[in-house]
Amino acid sequence: MEKESSLNGNGVNFNPMPKERQDCTIELTPVEDFGDMKFHDMQMGQGNKSLLSLRQMVKQGRPVVVIVLPPGMSLEHGNQEAFNESMRRVAEMKPVVMWFGGGQ
Amino acid sequence: MTQHILKGYSNFAYNLLKGLVSDFSDPDTIIKAALFKQSYVPDQDNDKFFSDISSHEITGDPVLDPNGDYPEGGFLLGCLPAGASVSIINRVTTVDFNDGTVENSTIGAWSVVIYDATKPDPDDQVLIAYSTFAKEMASNSGTYKIILNDGGLFSITVSA
Numbered sequence: 001m002e003k004e005s006s007l008n009g010n011g012v013n014f015n016p017m018p019k020e021r022q023d024c025t026i027e028l029t030p031v032e033d034f035g036d037m038k039f040h041d042m043q044m045g046q047g048n049k050s051l052l053s054l055r056q057m058v059k060q061g062r063p064v065v066v067i068v069l070p071p072g073m074s075l076e077h078g079n080q081e082a083f084n085e086s087m088r089r090v091a092e093m094k095p096v097v098m099w100f101g102g103g104q
Numbered sequence: 105m106t107q108h109i110l111k112g113y114s115n116f117a118y119n120l121l122k123g124l125v126s127d128f129s130d131p132d133t134i135i136k137a138a139l140f141k142q143s144y145v146p147d148q149d150n151d152k153f154f155s156d157i158s159s160h161e162i163t164g165d166p167v168l169d170p171n172g173d174y175p176e177g178g179f180l181l182g183c184l185p186a187g188a189s190v191s192i193i194n195r196v197t198t199v200d201f202n203d204g205t206v207e208n209s210t211i212g213a214w215s216v217v218i219y220d221a222t223k224p225d226p227d228d229q230v231l232i233a234y235s236t237f238a239k240e241m242a243s244n245s246g247t248y249k250i251i252l253n254d255g256g257l258f259s260i261t262v263s264a
Contacts, residue, residue, distance in 0.1 A: 020244070021244060021245050021246045022242065022243050022244035022245070022246045023243055023246035023247045023248070023249070024211075024241050024242055024243035024246065024247075024248045024249070025247075025248075025249040025250075025251065026108055026216060026235075026237075026241055026249065026250045026251070027106070027107050027108065027251050027252075027253055028107070028108050028109075028110050028216070028218075028235055028250065028251065028252050028253065028257075029107045029108065029109050029110060029253055029255060030110060030252075030253070030255035030256055030257060030258050030259060031110045031111060031112040031233045031257065031258035
């Protein structure tokens, strides 16, 4: 009887070589681009009403002075004396003066 | 270890403010990290819900690892205990979740997507962020782990 070859595959099961175990770790960095939360500037003060009044005063021939105060500063204007004192303080600070309008 | 940068989906903030995202401080909130095939090319502006992308999700190999392969829907990340998933310090609000791990897995992926899986319908599951990999990230009968580094998932800073 011919012996079965041990190499012809009959009756021989070759177990597949087990693959090496491989772990996988994914480290994620935070989202970069959700960005800052920005709030738009809010309109304070009289708003449009003041602008209308300014326009009317200029039309009437009255110069309009707009004073932009630095943070933390306020002006007293309850009476003429307080207002004058406020203007004196402003003048002492040597404000930058800009103007427009006028002409013919 | 290579770190993979997460990018936010454009509509996440929109859906968040519309009330479509779960409370991240609630321990019942389900946050998942799903893995995707190379066929998935993230559309940052138009991918909004999990149903938009689910057809590209990977599957584990049920032949080699029937008990430990990839869970459909992705890894559970889970909220941190005691509502700590959402915190605020010095005008910076940070969102963070637990890491996700699957043992004894044979899976490979080309991208990962973090999303709010709390609602049962994929049409309602809001996409949060994604990261694509330069090469396939694969395991073989091993541990597959997704971790968020110390910076968390994302933060929002309010300007002074």
